[in-house]
Amino acid sequence: MYTDHLDNDIRNRLKRYPSDLDAGLLWKKIDAKRSATSNRRRKWRLLTTMLLLCLFAGCGTVMTFTAIQASQSKFTVLHHDPIQPQSAHYKKRLTQMIVQHTIKNDTKDQENPIDKTVRLVSEVSSNFHKSSQKQNEFLKRKTNLAFELQYKSNSMQHIDTLQKAPPKTKSNIELLKLPTLFPFRITRLPTEQQLYPLKTANSIEASTINTISWSAYFNGSHAIRKLSGGASDYVILRNSLERRNMSRSGGLLVNFPLAKRLSLSSGIHYQKTIEKLSYQHVSSSIIRTANELVQRNTLRNKTHYNTIEQIGVPILISYTKNTNRWSLGLRCGSILNLNQWVNGEIPAMKFGEGNFMQINQEGRVYKSRIGASIISSLFARYKLSPSYQIYINSGINYLPGSITHNDYVLDQRYTFLFFGIGIKGSIN
């Protein structure tokens, strides 16, 4: 019979029976397996961390972008001034409508001020909606939200009332809870463009971007010089002795809007180009010894920095594509160079004899007035506030004409590759 005795027998015999196992070998296998698992786990942790970082960064970007959108004209965040993005005219018109409506219909003088404000704004909104068929659908959807915002802006005036006399009606309680329940609630308001489609044909951007504006900029340029029209030996000599350093330019522009995306800019442009001239100067001296006179030649390394300064008037056409915060565009035109100043020295034609020409003493070399350059650039602007934008731009400025006189032995032309930053502000 299979009895408990058999169970006990089997249990006792196998309970802690040791198998014939090489524990050392097993330990090595376990250790190797653990190391592999640990490495794999480390890689997974790293990967997961990176993914999470990317996720957070992505979410952050999306949230930031959403916030940027929300802070634009189409959106208003409740805890900010809800009227701020709208123009004074819009606010004035809205106020007028409310006042007119109040005069006509203000029969309930004993009404709670909060209820009164709520009622008036609601009625004004509904009247406005009726009068504007095209905007009706949109505004119907926005009525409640506009209502909330207007309520909030008006309720700021009644803050004492709110604190002293708690709201009695259910709607007031719900409205009062809004800022608490949704501290970052983003609420839509009808934009000025939607309220006044004819007036704001150029969109709400017209008030911030397509108005007359000023911009100041600073560019760093790489100057590419081209010498031509002379003896090749002299060209090689000058190219070997002179090195083109960075050129710097800056200016101030006034921008006039031509169309929704086109604008004309003009102002003042200044550019300074520095060239480094280095050579070995040979000087000789005669030393009297006991019996004779000995000529001694000495070599000295000399370095000069030649400067070419130009000033001109840019005339530029800009095409800009605007998004909520960013503006991308292309700018091209011309800079009418009015004057230039040069300083330093250049190797003379007979350099072998050690001659150098002082640039400022040789008026026959450089022109005092030069023609025009062609400029083209791409820019990206970021809107810091309704009035200010910062931007970066990069482009090319080509001087087709020689900056030297025609009778000089060499033509000297420049092309500047520039990259710069700037700030733009609107002029109200």
Place this chain on the structure above:
Amino acid sequence: MNKRDIDIVHGCLRGDKSFERLLVETYAAELMTVSRRYARTWEEAEDVLQDAFIKIFNHIDQFDEKKGELYYWMRTIVIRTALRDYKRKFPRTEDITAAAQIQENKIIDVVDKLQEEDLLNIISKIPDGYRQVFNLYVIDGFSHKEISQILSISESTSRSQLTRAKSILRRKLKNYKSYAKCIPITLTMTLGID
């Protein structure tokens, strides 16, 4: 718990590899027997044991010396690892419904005469599901309620599987007895002894 085990646990908690190695060298042989009882083959048992030791090292901080000896804590981990490994490899438990009804024989004597290795070999030939219940109940001392929780089966299933496991074990022991009787004859024939 003896002082050696305490030292080993503390060493493992510090991450000292020499103590981890000492733990393996001390208990590997006994735990291998446990693993063999649940695994199908030696290699499978060794894999299970390796995984179990890795779990033991990773969760050594959860060992509570007040609740029992280190060996039994590790044995539980080995058993659970073996069962989990089996479930992973064979998601559905083999359904053996036709268990042979074997007449009762005097098999206790056979067991007494068997070596532990032979006993392990015989147990390893019991179908997996029955073997697991048999091992858990008979050798490792779990109740049917605990077995039902461990294997995610009902208590009645655990009981019936134990019965069938015992039946199969009886048959195998009987066969083994016949086989053992044949051995002298086979040896005689092989060696040519009269």
